[in-house]
Amino acid sequence: MRRKSEFGFIADLKWRFRLKRVGDDCAVFSKDEKTDFVITADLLVEDVDFRLNWASAEQIGHKALAVSLSDIAAMGAKPLYALVTLGIPNSLWQTDFVEKFYKGWFKLAKREKVELIGGDISKSAEKFFVDSIVLGEVPKGKAILRSGAKNGDLIFVSGYLGNAALALKILEGKIKKSSMDSKFTKNLLSHQLQPNPETKLGVMIGERQLATAMIDISDGLSSDLWHICQASKVGARIFAEKIPISRKLRSVVNSDHEALELALHGGEDFRLLFTVKPEKAKTLQRFVPKGKKIFCIGEITASKKLELVFANRTEILNPKGFSHF
Amino acid sequence: MRRKSEFGFIADLKWRFRLKRVGDDCAVFSKDEKTDFVITADLLVEDVDFRLNWASAEQIGHKALAVSLSDIAAMGAKPLYALVTLGIPNSLWQTDFVEKFYKGWFKLAKREKVELIGGDISKSAEKFFVDSIVLGEVPKGKAILRSGAKNGDLIFVSGYLGNAALALKILEGKIKKSSMDSKFTKNLLSHQLQPNPETKLGVMIGERQLATAMIDISDGLSSDLWHICQASKVGARIFAEKIPISRKLRSVVNSDHEALELALHGGEDFRLLFTVKPEKAKTLQRFVPKGKKIFCIGEITASKKLELVFANRTEILNPKGFSHF
Numbered sequence: 001m002r003r004k005s006e007f008g009f010i011a012d013l014k015w016r017f018r019l020k021r022v023g024d025d026c027a028v029f030s031k032d033e034k035t036d037f038v039i040t041a042d043l044l045v046e047d048v049d050f051r052l053n054w055a056s057a058e059q060i061g062h063k064a065l066a067v068s069l070s071d072i073a074a075m076g077a078k079p080l081y082a083l084v085t086l087g088i089p090n091s092l093w094q095t096d097f098v099e100k101f102y103k104g105w106f107k108l109a110k111r112e113k114v115e116l117i118g119g120d121i122s123k124s125a126e127k128f129f130v131d132s133i134v135l136g137e138v139p140k141g142k143a144i145l146r147s148g149a150k151n152g153d154l155i156f157v158s159g160y161l162g163n164a165a166l167a168l169k170i171l172e173g174k175i176k177k178s179s180m181d182s183k184f185t186k187n188l189l190s191h192q193l194q195p196n197p198e199t200k201l202g203v204m205i206g207e208r209q210l211a212t213a214m215i216d217i218s219d220g221l222s223s224d225l226w227h228i229c230q231a232s233k234v235g236a237r238i239f240a241e242k243i244p245i246s247r248k249l250r251s252v253v254n255s256d257h258e259a260l261e262l263a264l265h266g267g268e269d270f271r272l273l274f275t276v277k278p279e280k281a282k283t284l285q286r287f288v289p290k291g292k293k294i295f296c297i298g299e300i301t302a303s304k305k306l307e308l309v310f311a312n313r314t315e316i317l318n319p320k321g322f323s324h325f
Numbered sequence: 326m327r328r329k330s331e332f333g334f335i336a337d338l339k340w341r342f343r344l345k346r347v348g349d350d351c352a353v354f355s356k357d358e359k360t361d362f363v364i365t366a367d368l369l370v371e372d373v374d375f376r377l378n379w380a381s382a383e384q385i386g387h388k389a390l391a392v393s394l395s396d397i398a399a400m401g402a403k404p405l406y407a408l409v410t411l412g413i414p415n416s417l418w419q420t421d422f423v424e425k426f427y428k429g430w431f432k433l434a435k436r437e438k439v440e441l442i443g444g445d446i447s448k449s450a451e452k453f454f455v456d457s458i459v460l461g462e463v464p465k466g467k468a469i470l471r472s473g474a475k476n477g478d479l480i481f482v483s484g485y486l487g488n489a490a491l492a493l494k495i496l497e498g499k500i501k502k503s504s505m506d507s508k509f510t511k512n513l514l515s516h517q518l519q520p521n522p523e524t525k526l527g528v529m530i531g532e533r534q535l536a537t538a539m540i541d542i543s544d545g546l547s548s549d550l551w552h553i554c555q556a557s558k559v560g561a562r563i564f565a566e567k568i569p570i571s572r573k574l575r576s577v578v579n580s581d582h583e584a585l586e587l588a589l590h591g592g593e594d595f596r597l598l599f600t601v602k603p604e605k606a607k608t609l610q611r612f613v614p615k616g617k618k619i620f621c622i623g624e625i626t627a628s629k630k631l632e633l634v635f636a637n638r639t640e641i642l643n644p645k646g647f648s649h650f
């Protein structure tokens with residue numbers, strides 16, 4: 001049987017039909033002389049991207065918008081409008097599930113000043129699904145793509161990694177919750193169930209043009225860094241000890257190795273991963289929004305491979321992350 | 326058990342969250358000083374909106390784009406960009422179904438000069454589905470809404486009605502195909518399986534501001550006319566004998582009554598339904614694109630009800646059409 005990958009399929013489509021605006025976190029198109037629009041669509045399917053017995057309807061509403069806002073942030077853009085398309089099985093339609101979904105959606109939309117302008121709803125045979133579309137704007141020609149990273153640029157991430165993947169393991173029962181108190185667990189699970197997009201940081205980076213390339217970490221650090229490297233035709237060297245791992249995460253897992261694996265390959269942290277010219281690193285630190293920490297984890301190289309540097313050795317890092325099929 | 330309708334749910338959402346751009350065929354938002362953007366999303370779900378044993382993958386690709394283009398045309402706008410989101414069950418992913426879907430999609434997109442700029446694909450549990458998003462542009466402030474119809478305006482439709490509904494009956498086996506020759510049937514079925522949007526007519530009406538209100542006939546003439554009436558706070562009187570019904574349709578059904586029912590309440594013809602000031606009717610006829618016929622079927626009234634006029638009597642027309650739940 002043939003095996004095909006989502007990334008391969010899209011790359012093939014892009015090539016066959018010469019789709020010049022496909023392949024980044026958002027597509028960019030012209031608004032007026034001073035501004036470009038960016039647009040993204042994200043599909044979340046029950047039992048693929050979320051489970052109804054893990055997440056509340058409000059949390060699913062929140063997350064559906066959050067994942068698209070994260071794509072907008074990854075372009076250095078400001079979100080403006082959204083469309084929501086829902087496929088609803090009859091069993092849920094007859095409850096207040098959809099009302100609660102919108103409650104969670106609108107709570108985040110209000111905070112992020114996003115206006116709902118459209119979408120569609122239809123019956124779904126069995127599973128609930130959401131297609132989340134968000135439009136944003138960015139100064140003309142200033143959208144930050146994946147393709148601008150250059151040899152010598154520094155690599156930054158905008159927060160701790162691996163928490164969302166750890167939360168997933170807890171939800172899956174692969175790590176037992178009984179050993180942890182309830183508030184602690186709830187907080188940990190929120191990384192997976194109710195992620196917060198980096199809108200402020202993204203907009204600041206876009207306005208001040210502080211990054212040469214940017215992506216949001218949805219598939220996992222190794223995968224998403226590799227996406228930047230492929231688009232920019234470069235390589236990267238990151239330092240194991242510099243990868244930000246929370247004490248929270250370390251306290252739950254059994255070893256440093258397990259913690260590092262989660263941080264390297266775990267998806268859905270929705271932090272920004274971006275590359276910065278060394279001479280701009282100081283300016284960047286100065287303008288980071290209050291309360292936000294960013295971490296320099298390595299540098300771009302000319303090697304066209306990913307390297308992971310430990311105190312006593314260097315390994316080749318293979319991108320591993322979430323596969324949609 | 327509670328029973329809720331799609332239209333009621335959306336109306337409630339629009340009211341609760343003051344969604345001023347929701348409720349027309351497309352949402353309108355500003356591009357630049359001279360132009361507005363319009364955007365629409367349409368969800369098509371396997372076994373709700375199409376069946377894999379009725380339609381080919383190419384036809385589903387064609388139709389997914391066509392229904393959104395029809396919404397763009399109904400605003401008097403010109404289509405520009407599209408996003409396609411697909412939920413794909415594994416059984417189809419392992420075949421060339423998706424490639425064929427895009428073949429049909431791109432064939433229409435090329436003809437209509439629409440550029441694919443984004444979307445998403447993910448695994449679906451069981452059924453294939455498509456969320457089709459199209460963006461178009463229209464001169465500033467000139468998008469034709471449902472809400473502009475005035476007492477005395479003439480009502481036009483842009484082609485024969487009921488063919489798509491008849492085709493559906495044939496596909497459902499409610500009307501036997503054996504009595505018809507293959508080419509005839511194929512042509513008839515194409516109204517349901519491969520509808521063509523009225524882009525040229527829509528753009529002309531938008532540019533020349535020849536309609537006071539417009540919608541595309543997706544739910545059915547009676548339903549969609551009622552949408553215009555509700556949005557415009559008016560009523561309408563249409564004449565049974567003026568409703569355009571093809572000879573093709575008449576030759577298949579058993580009675581004039583059956584033909585009229587299909588034309589009045591059958592959905593998915595994707596013709597334009599629009600209202601025109603009487604003094605503009607001549608100009609309209611002059612600029613109708615070559616090869617296209619439009620039909621005046623009645624007039625807008627102040628009555629806030631729908632009336633259907635026969636030679637010897639007038640009936641109240643109850644909107645009946647496709648219900649999504």
